[in-house]
Amino acid sequence: MAILKERSILPGFRWSFAATVVWLGLLVLLPLSTLVVNSLTIGFEETPYHVVSDGKLTGEIVYLHDRDLDDKAVAPAGSDLSGESVNAIIYGEVEEIPVEELELVAPTRGERFWAGVWRGVPQFIEKAFNERVLASLRVTFSTAFFAAILNLFLGGIIAYALVRIKIPGKKVLDSLIDLPFAMPTAICGIAMVTMYAPNGPVGALAAKAGIKIAFTPLGITLALLFIGLPFVVRALQPALLDLGTELEDAAMSLGASRFTAWRRVIVPTIAPALLTGFTLAFARGLGEYGTVIFIAGNTPMKTEISSLLIVTQLEQFDYAGATAIALTMLTASLALIFGINKFFTNRHKSLK
Amino acid sequence: MESNSSTRRVFHIVTGTLAVAIIGFVLVLPLGIILKEAFSKGVGAWWEALSDADTLSAIKLTLLTTAIVVPVNTVMGVVMAWAIAKFEFKGRTFLVSLIDLPFAVSPIVAGLVFILLLGPRNGWFGPWLDAHGVRLVFSTAGVIIATLFVTFPFVVRELIPLMREQGSAEEQAALSLGAKPWKMFWRVTLPNIRWGLLYGVILTLARSVGEFGAVSVVSGHIRGETNTLPLHVEILYNEYSFTAAFAAASALSLVAVVTIIAKSIVEKRK
Amino acid sequence: MSIEIKHINKHFGDFHALHDVSLTIPTGKLVAILGPSGCGKTTLLRIVAGLESADADGGDVLFDGESTIATPVNRRRVGFVFQHYALFRQMTVAENVAFGLTVKPKADRPSKAEIKAKVEELLDLVQLSHLGARYLDELSGGQRQRVALARALAIAPKVLLLDEPFGALDAQVRASLRRWLRHLHDTINVTSIFVTHDQEEALEVADQVVVMNKGRLEQSGSPNELFTQPKSEFVMNFLGEVNIFHGRFENGQAVFGAKAAADSAHAKMLVRPHDFKIARTPEAGGISAQVVRVLTAGSIVKIELSDDTKQTLYVHQSHAEFDKNPVKADEQVWLIPTSQRIFRNGEDWNGDYII
Numbered sequence: 001m002a003i004l005k006e007r008s009i010l011p012g013f014r015w016s017f018a019a020t021v022v023w024l025g026l027l028v029l030l031p032l033s034t035l036v037v038n039s040l041t042i043g044f045e046e047t048p049y050h051v052v053s054d055g056k057l058t059g060e061i062v063y064l065h066d067r068d069l070d071d072k073a074v075a076p077a078g079s080d081l082s083g084e085s086v087n088a089i090i091y092g093e094v095e096e097i098p099v100e101e102l103e104l105v106a107p108t109r110g111e112r113f114w115a116g117v118w119r120g121v122p123q124f125i126e127k128a129f130n131e132r133v134l135a136s137l138r139v140t141f142s143t144a145f146f147a148a149i150l151n152l153f154l155g156g157i158i159a160y161a162l163v164r165i166k167i168p169g170k171k172v173l174d175s176l177i178d179l180p181f182a183m184p185t186a187i188c189g190i191a192m193v194t195m196y197a198p199n200g201p202v203g204a205l206a207a208k209a210g211i212k213i214a215f216t217p218l219g220i221t222l223a224l225l226f227i228g229l230p231f232v233v234r235a236l237q238p239a240l241l242d243l244g245t246e247l248e249d250a251a252m253s254l255g256a257s258r259f260t261a262w263r264r265v266i267v268p269t270i271a272p273a274l275l276t277g278f279t280l281a282f283a284r285g286l287g288e289y290g291t292v293i294f295i296a297g298n299t300p301m302k303t304e305i306s307s308l309l310i311v312t313q314l315e316q317f318d319y320a321g322a323t324a325i326a327l328t329m330l331t332a333s334l335a336l337i338f339g340i341n342k343f344f345t346n347r348h349k350s351l352k
Numbered sequence: 353m354e355s356n357s358s359t360r361r362v363f364h365i366v367t368g369t370l371a372v373a374i375i376g377f378v379l380v381l382p383l384g385i386i387l388k389e390a391f392s393k394g395v396g397a398w399w400e401a402l403s404d405a406d407t408l409s410a411i412k413l414t415l416l417t418t419a420i421v422v423p424v425n426t427v428m429g430v431v432m433a434w435a436i437a438k439f440e441f442k443g444r445t446f447l448v449s450l451i452d453l454p455f456a457v458s459p460i461v462a463g464l465v466f467i468l469l470l471g472p473r474n475g476w477f478g479p480w481l482d483a484h485g486v487r488l489v490f491s492t493a494g495v496i497i498a499t500l501f502v503t504f505p506f507v508v509r510e511l512i513p514l515m516r517e518q519g520s521a522e523e524q525a526a527l528s529l530g531a532k533p534w535k536m537f538w539r540v541t542l543p544n545i546r547w548g549l550l551y552g553v554i555l556t557l558a559r560s561v562g563e564f565g566a567v568s569v570v571s572g573h574i575r576g577e578t579n580t581l582p583l584h585v586e587i588l589y590n591e592y593s594f595t596a597a598f599a600a601a602s603a604l605s606l607v608a609v610v611t612i613i614a615k616s617i618v619e620k621r622k
Numbered sequence: 623m624s625i626e627i628k629h630i631n632k633h634f635g636d637f638h639a640l641h642d643v644s645l646t647i648p649t650g651k652l653v654a655i656l657g658p659s660g661c662g663k664t665t666l667l668r669i670v671a672g673l674e675s676a677d678a679d680g681g682d683v684l685f686d687g688e689s690t691i692a693t694p695v696n697r698r699r700v701g702f703v704f705q706h707y708a709l710f711r712q713m714t715v716a717e718n719v720a721f722g723l724t725v726k727p728k729a730d731r732p733s734k735a736e737i738k739a740k741v742e743e744l745l746d747l748v749q750l751s752h753l754g755a756r757y758l759d760e761l762s763g764g765q766r767q768r769v770a771l772a773r774a775l776a777i778a779p780k781v782l783l784l785d786e787p788f789g790a791l792d793a794q795v796r797a798s799l800r801r802w803l804r805h806l807h808d809t810i811n812v813t814s815i816f817v818t819h820d821q822e823e824a825l826e827v828a829d830q831v832v833v834m835n836k837g838r839l840e841q842s843g844s845p846n847e848l849f850t851q852p853k854s855e856f857v858m859n860f861l862g863e864v865n866i867f868h869g870r871f872e873n874g875q876a877v878f879g880a881k882a883a884a885d886s887a888h889a890k891m892l893v894r895p896h897d898f899k900i901a902r903t904p905e906a907g908g909i910s911a912q913v914v915r916v917l918t919a920g921s922i923v924k925i926e927l928s929d930d931t932k933q934t935l936y937v938h939q940s941h942a943e944f945d946k947n948p949v950k951a952d953e954q955v956w957l958i959p960t961s962q963r964i965f966r967n968g969e970d971w972n973g974d975y976i977i
Contacts, residue, residue, distance in 0.1 A: 005440040006634065009673050009695055010520055011533035016435035023428055024450045027501055032453065034468035034476060035461070154374045161371030165364045173372065175616040179379045181555075182608035182615070184562025185459075186582040187601045190589050191382035194389060201385070226378055258363060287458025289565035290582070294589070307460040311569065314464065319474050326461040333456045521708035524673055527695045528702040529722035529777055536696075539725065543712035 035330060038323045042127065043120025045320065048107050049074065055081055055099035062104070063119070073101055077108040128324035135301040136309045137328070143217050143305075144285030147224035148232075151281050152274060154225070155232025162233070163240040177230050185227070185290025192223045193294040215297025220305065223291045228281030235277030239270040272344065279340045283333045383605055390602035393595050401599035409576045410584035410600070413492065414561055417580060421499045421560045426553055429507025430545075436508075437515035438523075448512070451505050463498050463569025470494070490572030495580060498566040503559045507552035514548040515541075547622045554618060558611040562604060623686050623780045623813050624649045625670065630681040632665055632674070632837075639665050640676070641838045647815065647830070649686075652807045654828035655817045658860070662837040663817045664705075664785055670815065671783050672698045685780055701779030701812070705786045707770040709758050715769050716741050716754035722777035744772040747806070764795040775810065784816035788823065796820075800827050821861050825849065833857050855965040858892050865935045867891040867909070869975075876964050876975035879909065890965045891975065895924075895938040897961040900949060907977050908956030911935055913949050925949065927957070 004013065046063040052075070064072075073088040073095075080086070086099050107115065127133075161167060162174055180188065196203040196213040206213050213219045247269065251261035267274070289307040297303040304312075306329055313322040391398055401407065436447055454462065470488040471478045481488060488494055522544065526536040542549075564582040571578040579587065581600055588597035625647040632640040640662045647653050655663040668674035670683050672695035682691045690698055710718050719741045723732055732740065745751040748768035758766060767787065774782060787803065788796040804827045807814055818824050824831045825845040833840040833848065833856070841853045852858035859866075869878035869889040876889040901908055911927040914934070923944040925937040937957065949955055964971045 003441045003443070005442065007675050008439055008520075009527060009675070010438050010523055011527075011536070012434060013439050013441075016431045017439070017441065019428070020432040020435045020447060023432065023504075024447060027504060028450050028453055031465035031469050031501070032457070034465050038468055154378065157367060158371045158374055161368050165368045165371075167368045167372065171616070173375055175612045176375055176379055178612045178615060179383065179608065182558045182562075182611040183383075184564055184582045184585075184604045184608070186564040186586050187386060187562070187604050187608075188382060189564075190585065190597060190601060191386050194385050195382060202381075226382065229378055258359075283456065287456075287461070289458065289460050289568075307458050307565065310460050310464060314467065314569065319468065319471075322464055323468060326458075326464050329458055330456070330461055333458070337452070337456050521704055521706065522710055524695070525702070525704055525708040525710070525773075526721065526725070528671060528673065528698075528700060529725065529773065530696050530699065531721070531725040532696060535725045539721070540710055540712075543710075 032330075035323055035327045038320070039124055039327045040120070041116070042124050042320050042324070043118070044112075044116035046119075047112060048115040049104040050107065052081070052102045052105055055102065057081070057105065061115075063115075064104075072103050073097055074104045074106055075102055077106045077111075079105055081105075123320070124324055127318075127321045128328050132300055132304070133306070133309060133325055133328075136304045136306045136325075139217060139220065139303060140286055140306045140329075141332075143220040144224055144282050144288075147221045147228055147285050148278050148282040150221070150225055151228045151232045152278055155229055155236060155277060155281075156274075158229075159233045159236035159240055163237055164245070177233050180227050180230050185288065186294075188226060188291040189223070189294040192219070192226065192291060196222060196295060214295050215299070215303060217303060219295040219297070220292050220303065223295050224281075224285040224288060227288050227291050228285055231280035231284060232274075232277035235273045235280065236270065239273035243269060275343070276340060279336055283336050286329065286333055286336075383609075386598055386601050386605050389594060389598035392598075397595055398599045398602070401593075401596035402603060404596065406576050406579070407581075407584060407596065407600055410579045410581045411603075413495065413577075413579065414581040416492070417496050417499050418557060418560045420496055421503055422553060422556050424500060425504045425556050426507055426549070428504065429511060429552060429556075430549065432508045433511035433515055433545075434541075437512045438520050451508055451512075454502055454505050459502060459563065459565025460569055462501050462566040466494065466498055466501070466570050470497075489570045490578070492578055494570035494572070495567050495578060498570045499560045499563050502563050502566050503556045506555040506559065507549065510548045510552035510555070511545055514545055518544055547618055551615065551618045551622060554611060554614050558608065561607050625781055625813060625815070626682075626684040626687070627666070627670065628682045628684065629679075630666065630669060630683070631677040631679055632662070632669065633677055639837050640669075641836075642681075643834075643837075643839050645832060645839060645842060647813060649813055650811050651829045652804070652814045652816070652827065653830045653832060654824035655815060655832045655834060656821060656824040656860070657819065657834035657840075659819055661834045663819075663834050666834070667783050667785055667815060667817045670781075671695060671700045671702045673702065699777060699780050701774030701777060701782040703767075703770045703774050703782070703784040703787055705789055707766050707790075709766060709770055709773070711758055713757075714754065715750065715756050715758070715761070716745070718758075718769055719744055719754075719772045719776050721773060740776060744776055747775070747809075748772045762795075763791050764799055767791065767799065771806075775812075779812060782812045782814040784814065786818060787816055788818070788820075796823070803827060825861065833860060835860075852963065853970050855890060855892060855968045858963060858965075863895050863936065864892045865895065867893070871966065874973060876971070876973060878975065879977045888967075889971070889975075891959070891962050892965065893959045893962045895936045896922075897959055898937045899958040899960055900925075900937065900939075900947065901956045901958060902947075902949075902953075903956070905956050905958055908958045909935075909977060911955060911957055913951050913953045913955060915951055916949065918944070927955070 003017070046065050048061045048063055051058045051060040051062055070091055073090045075081070075086050075088045081099055081102070084099060085096050086102055087094055088097050088102055090097070158177070162170060167173065193214055194200050196206070196219055198204065198207045198212070198214065200214075203213055211218070213222060243266070247265050248261050251265045252258065256264065287307065289305075292305055293308055296305060296308065298308055306325055310322045310325050313319075313325070432451070436444060467475060467489055469476050469478075470481065472482040472487060472489070473479070475489070478489075488497060522540050523536055526540045531539065562582055563580075564586070567580055568583055568586070571580065571583055573579060573583065573587070575587070581604060585597050585600045585604070588600065627643060627645040630640055630643045631638075643662075643666060655666060657663045665674060669676045672690070672693060676683075676691065682689050684690065710721065713721070720737050723737045723740060741754065742751060745754055748771055750765060750768055750772065753761065753765065758769070761769065788799055791799065800823055816827075828845060830842065831845050831848050832842040835856050841848060841857045848857060849861055852861065858864055867878050867890070869876055869891065871877070871889050876891070878889070878891055904910070909929055911929040913925060914928050915926040917924040917926075918941070923939045923941055925939065927935045927937065929935055935957065964973070964975055
């Protein structure tokens with residue numbers, strides 16, 4: 001019980017704590033640790049072997065996957081090659097063979113370890129930051145960013161209207177804000193593409209104006225607009241409610257125009273809520289998949305988002321590639337969320 | 353003053369109209385499009401599409417997943433909230449950040465990590481499980497595990513702030529009046545958190561019915577077997593069976609609408 | 623049921639909240655634990671209740687000579703009234719009161735009719751019988767306080783413990799409730815402890831007052847004993863108003879006033895405002911002071927003075943006494959303490975003194 005900071009008479013700490021740790025460990029920590037561990041061990045997929053020719057080490061090293069070894073004659077690390085014959089593994093069986101037929105000598109543990117480390121770093125960089133991945137990250141981050149910015153304005157208007165203005169049917173409008181939270185993302189996705197496709201209701205109008213929405217980054221941005229809107233509205237509503245009308249009235253009584261009152265007084269006061277809403281919408285946009293894939297068009301280098309690229313890599317059995325991208329994305333969204341938490345704990349030092 | 357209040361009115365009317373327009377365009381129009389497409393060939397076609405065998409089996413799998421995930425995450429949510437909200441212990445903040453993690457993770461990444469862990473060929477435990485005839489990804493079990501992961505924070509995140517705010521004085525009072533731990537929980541704690549709990553359950557329910565990304569990665573897309581309803585919608589859509597796709601989508605939208613209605617009712621009582 | 627508290631220590635991390643506290647409370651008494659906030663009084667009460675555990679270093683709490691330190695709170699049968707009542711917000715008043723009876727194991731549980739009768743009896747006792755079906759948000763603070771008390775009494779507690787029972791109420795309700803509590807205690811006669819930081823409340827209601835300071839027990843006794851024979855500077859200072867004079871010890875004597883040098887051991891003389899005689903001419907043992915203000919409105923006359931070191935002093939007189947020899951503002955007078963206590967390092971010191 002030393003883990004408890006204060007003893008408590010409430011029952012059930014031991015087992016509820018144990019259940020929490022086990023559950024979070026199995027469901028969160030262990031699965032997510034695969035990303036880190038698999039990325040760190042990316043260089044160990046292949047093993048460095050010493051090449052043997054005519055019974056002599058050539059000094060050359062080849063990197064082979066386990067599955068490539070079947071028909072190769074491999075001697076254990078440190079085998080003595082000076083004799084006539086040597087023990088080697090072929091097709092998984094140990095056989096004594098003439099030393100001239102030996103093809104490879106296995107590395108020592110140290111050789112294997114250092115080769116894994118030295119080859120891992122460039123391999124990870126290649127997997128995580130090759131041109132296609134970088135292009136996908138560019139698409140993902142830019143569309144999520146613009147959608148979140150746009151949402152600040154649209155969400156701001158909605159939040160203001162819902163808090164300050166008497167609108168008939170306000171309660172229904174307020175409930176509708178949660179629609180993107182409640183709708184399955186794939187459903188949103190096919191709705192988006194139907195809406196914005198060149199023959200869809202909005203897409204047709206846009207096409208007349210010469211704007212192509214579906215299968216372009218603009219389409220992705222509009223899809224993310226839908227998915228991110230509630231984050232901004234829900235972050236702003238309580239802040240505006242807290243604010244009351246006095247500040248705005250006071251600024252205007254001092255001769256400010258409504259626009260100036262907003263710019264100089266309201267926006268700075270609700271800045272933390274704006275930042276929260278923006279970050280949440282942005283982070284959600286980075287990871288969004290279902291809403292986007294139908295409308296994105298998924299052209300590599302142009303409209304391929306990172307989440308989709310992970311799926312593509314998986315379908316091609318490039319697990320290491322998928323893992324590397326996933327780790328990059330996870331790091332980015334954690335940095336965002338950690339950053340905003342840090343920002344707020346620094347602002348008011350109160351502990352919640 | 354006169355002109356001031358009239359400019360205010362104009363400003364309010366403009367802003368209000370704009371807000372309604374944005375809600376209508378961004379949020380309601382997509383819903384309308386789904387319904388329009390679903391019924392474009394009449395109610396008969398809609399019903400037929402929904403009664404298709406593969407669609408029915410997708411509905412069944414979705415219901416099965418929900419029936420397992422919601423109770424498990426409800427119970428575990430209460431248990432975790434009890435430990436984290438009612439006691440002060442070392443590492444508490446670490447556990448809280450672990451709870452927040454699934455929300456920071458893309459659903460695709462959520463699916464991926466379970467393949468890295470349990471995938472039959474390359475997963476950490478996959479080959480061992482495979483040798484024992486257990487398949488935890490590319491199977492119904494995979495769908496359930498991935499859904500557990502993406503939905504488990506809803507209940508516990510709802511309960512922790514609620515239970516911290518309520519403190520434990522009422523529980524102490526119940527104990528001092530002779531209540532056994534179980535009675536204390538059942539008679540005092542549970543009634544106090546019931547609306548928050550229900551709210552969390554509704555969110556869990558909606559997400560487990562609708563989860564797409566994570567499930568898509570781990571399901572294996574075996575038609576009639578490991579396809580949930582959202583996955584089935586994707587397949588139908590990609591096969592250009594639009595009416596069928598939108599019929600299934602309309603059923604899911606109905607769940608979403610019921611969810612937000614239930615949410616707003618419960619939110620008021622919280 | 624008597625309560626015996628033996629050598630209780632309590633640490634919160636590095637903070638030593640209770641220092642070896644021992645105390646005996648005879649059966650049927652109403653005892654107040656009095657002290658400033660943070661003195662450990664609530665912690666002590668919660669340890670007696672079993673809501674907090676004492677350090678495991680041999681300390682014990684005995685009810686009628688029986689150790690209870692290992693008994694969990696839900697088997698201790700103490701009636702505990704929480705500071706903010708901790709009423710069950712999801713239940714009606716009657717359900718709150720009935721709770722302790724309804725959670726008893728089936729074998730000991732009274733029948734529904736018996737529970738109902740008991741609840742009615744208790745609500746009657748706390749004068750709330752008309753409010754049984756109400757929820758708590760419809761009740762005033764004083765009414766909630768009485769519900770909490772009725773709920774605690776429902777389990778026929780062996781002892782009744784009240785944590786700042788009137789702390790959350792406004793002054794008028796406090797005054798009437800504490801007279802009512804005294805009356806209630808005389809009716810039900812259960813050994814009771816209540817914790818308070820209000821000395822007036824403690825002196826007015828309790829049979830016995832226990833003063834605590836910084837986790838230690840300072841003094842325990844009847845209200846009169848504490849007021850008239852405080853054992854320490856803290857107790858005298860805490861119970862009622864005092865004037866403090868600083869001096870020094872010299873040749874076994876305490877020296878106050880102008881003759882005191884600053885560098886010798888510190889002496890303090892405490893005199894209550896009503897323990898002065900006022901003289902118009904210099905007198906041996908008199909303290910020279912100037913009248914600043916005289917307040918005659920009220921049941922007593924309050925005189926504010928300033929001594930030669932510009933320290934403010936207060937003297938209280940009855941109207942009768944004041945009328946015999948009324949002083950005015952700016953008048954030069956000499957104050958002669960008729961009863962005073964001298965303390966050395968906070969401890970009572972009995973010896974000669976000169977002013």
